[in-house]
Amino acid sequence: MKQVLVLINPKSGVGGPYRYITAVQNAWDNDEHDVFYQFSQSAADGAAKVRRAIEYGIDTVLVVGGDGMVNTIGCELVGTNVSLGVIPAGSGNGFARHFKIPLQPVAAAEALLHGHTAPIDVGKVNNRLFFVTCSMAWDAALVESFEKYPFRGLVPYVLAGAQQLLEYRAQPFHVDLDGELLELKHPLIFTVANLSQFGSDFLVAPDAQADSGNLELVAIEKKDVPLVLTQVHRFIEKTFHHHPLVTNRHFKKMTVRRETPSPIQVDGELLQAETEVHIEVLPSALNVIIPN
Numbered sequence: 671m672k673q674v675l676v677l678i679n680p681k682s683g684v685g686g687p688y689r690y691i692t693a694v695q696n697a698w699d700n701d702e703h704d705v706f707y708q709f710s711q712s713a714a715d716g717a718a719k720v721r722r723a724i725e726y727g728i729d730t731v732l733v734v735g736g737d738g739m740v741n742t743i744g745c746e747l748v749g750t751n752v753s754l755g756v757i758p759a760g761s762g763n764g765f766a767r768h769f770k771i772p773l774q775p776v777a778a779a780e781a782l783l784h785g786h787t788a789p790i791d792v793g794k795v796n797n798r799l800f801f802v803t804c805s806m807a808w809d810a811a812l813v814e815s816f817e818k819y820p821f822r823g824l825v826p827y828v829l830a831g832a833q834q835l836l837e838y839r840a841q842p843f844h845v846d847l848d849g850e851l852l853e854l855k856h857p858l859i860f861t862v863a864n865l866s867q868f869g870s871d872f873l874v875a876p877d878a879q880a881d882s883g884n885l886e887l888v889a890i891e892k893k894d895v896p897l898v899l900t901q902v903h904r905f906i907e908k909t910f911h912h913h914p915l916v917t918n919r920h921f922k923k924m925t926v927r928r929e930t931p932s933p934i935q936v937d938g939e940l941l942q943a944e945t946e947v948h949i950e951v952l953p954s955a956l957n958v959i960i961p962n
């Protein structure tokens with residue numbers, strides 16, 4: 671019997687948690703699985719519950735939540751043999767969308783049940799892990815405005831972005847990328863992607879592969895953003911990162927030196943950071959259940 675912990679964020683999801691519990695129960699509660707259900711009231715509460723479950727000998731943790739919860743629980747599972755499955759219940763669901771996990775709970779529970787487990791890379795920024803994306807310029811600052819909106823999704827994201835466009839003061843970034851030196855004068859977008867999207871199908875690094883052993887940098891100077899944005903077909907064709915004005919690199923280790931400290935975005939959450947930021951990839955560090 672495989673031991674399965676279903677960890678539910680009671681704050682996430684549409685239609686209340688029992689919709690998700692029923693979906694998982696109908697698919698997973700069978701002769702092969704012992705399934706336990708717990709609510710995760712906070713990041714610390716969820717982490718403590720997962721640590722206890724690991725000690726108990728759990729095989730799988732199914733997270734019912736969004737990218738923020740995937741991050742806080744994923745951090746506890748890195749370096750263990752426990753597999754992470756994600757039943758998407760967030761607003762953006764970048765992690766789940768990258769792996770084509772269905773957004774409907776019944777379909778998601780079924781897809782994970784019949785899926786396969788594979789190791790994926792994890793990003794590390796200073797002392798914090800990230801699974802989806804990490805941003806350091808205007809693409810980080812907009813999260814502050816976004817968090818103030820009473821509702822979630824692409825619309826507040828765009829509105830927050832527009833508001834921060836007026837307020838954000840771009841600054842020079844000095845970048846050492848696996849030994850290659852890059853000087854960016856005034857980057858507006860500076861995102862490191864482990865997976866392809868921020869969420870809501872907003873693809874920042876369409877080619878990013880979870881098991882490539884690399885992270886991907888997508889950066890655009892402030893003066894070039896309007897030109898890149900006019901090429902709408904590149905967004906539709908998912909090739910905007912190949913635009914000659916976009917800095918697009920695959921790398922394993924990066925150091926960024928900025929002139930003034932400014933917050934960074936880590937899987938949707940805003941963190942304070944000093945001027946110098948270190949990023950590296952931890953290859954094959956987390957076992958994830960991926961639909962077939």
Ligand SMILES: Nc1ncnc2c1ncn2[C@@H]1O[C@H](COP(=O)(O)OP(=O)(O)OP(=O)(O)O)[C@@H](O)[C@H]1O
Pocket residue numbers: 679680681682710711712713714716717734735736737738739740742743759760761762763764822869937938
């Ligand atoms: N382990 C956890 N347990 C409970 N709440 C958590 C946990 N981790 C993060 N949170 C908080 O729960 C709230 C919702 O997070 P969650 O990631 O589930 O949904 P979301 O933010 O809508 O998702 P997405 O990032 O995909 O848009 C956030 O305020 C987050 O800080």
